[in-house]
Amino acid sequence: SAVISQKPSRDICQRGTSLTIQCQVDSQVTMMFWYRQQPGQSLTLIATANQGSEATYESGFVIDKFPISRPNLTFSTLTVSNMSPEDSSIYLCSVVGVGANTGELFFGEGSRLTVL
């Protein structure tokens, strides 16, 4: 399985500011995703991070609010823009395994954002 590191692990942010979350994978992966987990809720897919092209966003999520970069096969960033208290969530980077782990989805440890 891939080892996925996220930064920051947690942060407290002021309303109206933006924060960028980094995701580093220890191996090259094709499929990389960003999920949001609101307090006490399940996981909701924000977007698929595509290497070298624009991310593919799910319904209800837009690029202006959640810009994503994926410059190579091991790294991606998610920015939460113009934050409001409703953006307080855990943001999770995830990748589909390769080789024997194809079909399995692995997660980073998450970035817990609190917006005041």
Next chain:
Amino acid sequence: GQQLNQSPQSMFIQEGEDVSMNCTSSSIFNTWLWYKQDPGEGPVLLIALYKAGELTSNGRLTAQFGITRKDSFLNISASIPSDVGIYFCAGRYNFNKFYFGSGTKLNVKP
């Protein structure tokens, strides 16, 4: 998007008891995955199932891929305090679409 019905929502059990939770879907899946999430952590993959009828164990955990491909269950035998957490099921139909259940919060009393 696709909704998975996961039950129960929460469980309070005594240490040593067995636990069972399940997920159902209105659509078929090619893969079922079970995760555990501890507070402040990301979900950790416990078991992956790839074929209808498949029964797979990981220590005290056993999961099965339903014959209809629309359901899966996870059993935990002889529960211990460190089993506390939230368990999620996930189903995959095609290569990059994973759908998650709402989670089962497990509490174990020593």
